[in-house]
Amino acid sequence: MVWVGDFNRHHPLWDDHSSARLFMPANLDAASVLVDLVGTFSMDMPHPAGIPTLETFRTGSLSRPDNVFCSAPLTPAFIECQTRPELRPARTDHFPIVGTLDLTPERSVPAARRSWKSVEWDEFSTSLSDNLGAIGQAHPIQDKDNFFAVFNLLTAAIQSTTDQHVLETRPTPYTKRWWSPELTRM
Amino acid sequence: MNRHTHSPTPLRFWQQNVNKSLISQLDLLNQVNPKAFDLIFIQEPHIDFLNLTRANPSWTVVYPSQHHSSPNTTWSVTLVSTSVSKNKWKQVHMQSADVTAVELTGDFGSVSFYNIYNVCENSDTLFKLQDFWSRRHPPTTRQWHQQHGLGGRFQQAPPLVG
DSSP: OEEEEEOOOOOTTTSOTTOGGGOOHHHHHHHHHHHHHHHHTTEEBOSOTTOOOEEOTTTOOEEOOEEEEEEGGGGGGEEEEEEOGGGOOTTOOBOOEEEEESOOOEEEEEOOEEOGGGOOHHHHHHHHHHHHHHHOOOOOOOSHHHHHHHHHHHHHHHHHHHHHHOOEEOOOTTOOTTOOHHHHHO | OEEEEEOOOOEEEEEEEOTTOHHHHHHHHHHOOTTTOSEEEEESOOOOTTSOOOOOTTEEEEOOTTTTTSGGGOOEEEEEETTBOGGGEEEEOOSOTTEEEEEEEETTEEEEEEEEEOOSSOOHHHHHHHHHHHHHSOOSOHHHHHHHSSOSOBTTOOOOOO
């Protein structure tokens, strides 16, 4: 497991040693709960000690309330775990911590869709008529096997016409449902 | 319907306290590319008048389990990129407004990420987590702790002061 967060605790194990003002007995007592947890669950600290994660607005003093801990077996998976002060968003005094782990989660890829609205329907109808004509004369269905044979021929005719005339498209996140070809022409 | 694929892209996360600021959270969302990052761990998130935080369609928002019954106490929100297959992650429910957790599964096994905000004044959240983890992730090396006195391995940690 990985613990990421703002623990609001100061201890020489992760804060810069020059910040002696942070190591008052009350602060060390408060931090002991976290230190005990880290030990109990055999956690490592992939974010190197001594690097601050907070620069207070008022005084500009640096400290390390934010931290990252991970189970010991997971430590070798950490490719990177570092503070990126240059990427700090506006209106916050906390620096971002960016971590990269050598784990590859399964990604989702949007499935391709048919672009039905760009179909030339006259051409589609002509092709479909030709393909259906190739099946032969319609006749009453007598049994189950006959039904599925006709069903498969019909499906194949529609599918081949679709493949021929309907383009595949992958919608982008920027797609607007109300955008039309008329708007493109304008 | 989505198809799923294995991509060699490693898992990346961004951890940020935004001081409850809308401007800060919007700036964060503007900076973090959901194709380059899989998880954003936000502490002190902005909560609006609808009791919701801010995100965009590229992220799935994970609120603390009790957020909708007491939204004003929410101090932690996790965003999961929609590029991560929804079949491969789930929320880990815990009764705390200061913690959101997700579990990712894959060829690597399963890894739980806990996004924690612990207030300055007390350690209630840490004690709650201790109970929760003791049940969910029983420590296997308590003896290790007893032998070493203090915590786990602190990378590049200098010796204790005083």
